[in-house]
Amino acid sequence: MLLPLLTILIISACHKKDDPVVVEKQETIAFVKPANFPEPTYRLADNPVTTDGFALGKVLFYDGLLSRDGTISCASCHIQANAFTHHGHDVSHGIDDRLGTRNSPPIQNLAWSTSFFWDGGVHDLDLQPIAPIENPVEMDDKMNNVVDKLQRNNRYQQLFEKAFGSPGINSTRMLKALSQFMVVLVSADAKYDRYIAGKESFSDAEKRGLALFEQQCASCHRPPLFTDNSFRNNGVAPRPFGTDYGRYMITLREDDKLKFKVPSLRNIALTAPYMHDGRFGSLESVLNHYDNGFYNSPTLDPAFKNGLTLSADDKQDLIAFLKTLSDKGFITDPRFAPPPGFVQGN
Ligand code: HEC
Ligand code: HEC
Known part of the structure; x- marks a missing residue:
């Protein structure tokens, strides 16, 4: 489905309260479904993506006002240069330097997700931001308080009116605007995509890596999204304390214990550390895990029951292939970039 191209006014987001709306530059944006x-x-x-809805969503995404003390924005843990993950943090790092328990996933291609979070606890993108806003170790505020703060802000009064065609700020509108920003974050122009389209060639190592990937990995990390949206146990060992049982915590079904959502591998070279708790710092350590590092349990995926053997060369070839999933255009796209004056914080 192709929505018509829309012209977007990117609006600068300063943190001061009553700044006038500054129209900074004009660009074209649309939700475009990649051909493949x-x-x-x-x-x-x-919730059709509109120019002004996207612009409002972006201002909200980068604004610390959504947190209790003004210091933490969505972008604190979802950084564009790292495909909107929190690079370098094993578990998320929120307000007052409090630590969460899970690794921040990328925000990309969410228009194709069927559930959100490592355990799939949320099914609707429009409801997803409530969790970080109200989480005491993330933004630690309350939705109604955030809405009050927005309602008292002249700049947001104008932005909401432009985005929705009538005055009024409420949580539904706020969540819809955030979704409009997030669904436009599409990553589909990596070297891999250009190779598939016949526009670029692969090195021998990349070709060997792709062949290995198709044999050993693609059943779960299924192209073109590099996930099949299922929940699986890939043999990551539980922690001795405070085991995260993943999908089980939502369904309470024994056979869901230790299953996590199959993550997309797009931009994977940019999003270390890896797995739901960020336990692996590099792709090498991930591949050492897949090379017979599986923790055996009743729910271990059948794909791994007989182990999996990867030679040192296989691992290098797989890494060469995984690096072809990096999408430089996505992580440098000025339409998604932090607004002027944005401070990254922690
Ligand atoms: C303190 C760090 C932190 C902040 C702030 C934060 N997030 Fe997240 N985000 C995370 C972590 C960690 C997860 C994974 C949580 C889980 O799986 O239980 C996540 C998951 C998500 C997901 C699900 C992605 C997927 O594929 O499942 C979306 C969407 C998202 N965040 C958007 C937002 C938005 C919008 C905001 C601002 C309102 C926000 N986040 C604020 C750390 C953060
Ligand atoms: C049976 C399904 C399955 C197969 C096959 C599989 N994976 Fe995974 N993979 C998963 C799941 C589930 C996770 C998340 C586990 C967790 O977070 O604890 C994951 C996580 C990863 C991650 C970390 C992603 C991130 O964002 O943290 C990488 C990298 C990865 N897999 C690469 C591979 C490669 C390379 C292969 C082939 C050698 C492979 N996977 C085969 C299910 C699978």
Whole structure:
């Protein structure tokens, strides 16, 4: 589905309260379905992406006002240069330097996700931001308080009116605007995509890596999204204390114990550390895990029951292939970049 191209006014986000709305530059934006992607699952018809809706969503995403003390924005843990992950942090790092328990996933291609979070605890992108806003170790505020703060802010009064065509700030509108920003974060122009389209060639190592990937990995990390949106146990050992049982914590079904959502591998070279708790610092250590490092348990995926053997060369070839999934255009796209005056913080 292709929505018509829209012209977007990127609006500068300063943190001061009553700044006038500054129109900084004009660019073109649209939600565009990449040719090799399936139809999106997000119901775009219920929340069509508009120029001003996207612009509002972006200002909200980069604004610390959504947190209790003004210091933590969505972008604190979702950084564009790292495909909107919190690079370098094993578990998320929120307000008052409090630590969470899980690694921050990328925000990319969410219009094709069927569930959110490592355990799939949220099914609707429009409800997802409530969790970080109200999480005491993330932004530690309350939705109604955030809405009050927005309502008292002249600049947001103008931005909401432009985005929705009538005055009024409420949580539904706020969440819809955040979704409009997030669904436009599409990553589909990596070297891999250009290779598939016949526009670029692969080195021998990349070709060997792709062949290995198709044999050993693609059943779960299925192209073009590099996930099949299922929950699996890939043999990551539970921690001795405070075991995260993943999907089980949502369904309470024994056979979901230690299963986590299969993460997309797009931009994977940019998003270390890896796994739901960020336990592996490099792709080498991930591949050492897959090279027979599996923790055996009743829910271990059948794909791994007989182990998996990767030679040192296989690992290098797989890494060469995984690096072809990096999308430089996505991580440097000025439409998604922090607004002027944005301070990254922790
Ligand atoms: C303190 C760090 C932190 C902040 C702030 C934060 N997030 Fe996250 N985000 C995370 C972590 C960690 C997860 C994974 C949580 C889990 O799986 O239980 C996550 C998951 C997500 C997901 C799900 C991605 C997926 O593929 O499952 C989305 C979407 C998201 N965050 C958007 C936001 C938005 C929007 C905001 C601001 C309102 C925000 N985040 C603020 C750390 C953060
Ligand atoms: C049976 C399904 C399955 C197969 C096959 C599989 N994976 Fe995974 N993979 C997963 C799951 C599930 C996770 C997340 C586990 C967790 O977070 O604890 C994961 C995580 C990863 C991660 C970390 C992603 C991140 O964002 O942290 C990488 C990298 C990875 N896999 C690469 C591979 C490679 C390379 C292969 C082939 C050698 C492979 N996987 C085969 C299911 C699978």
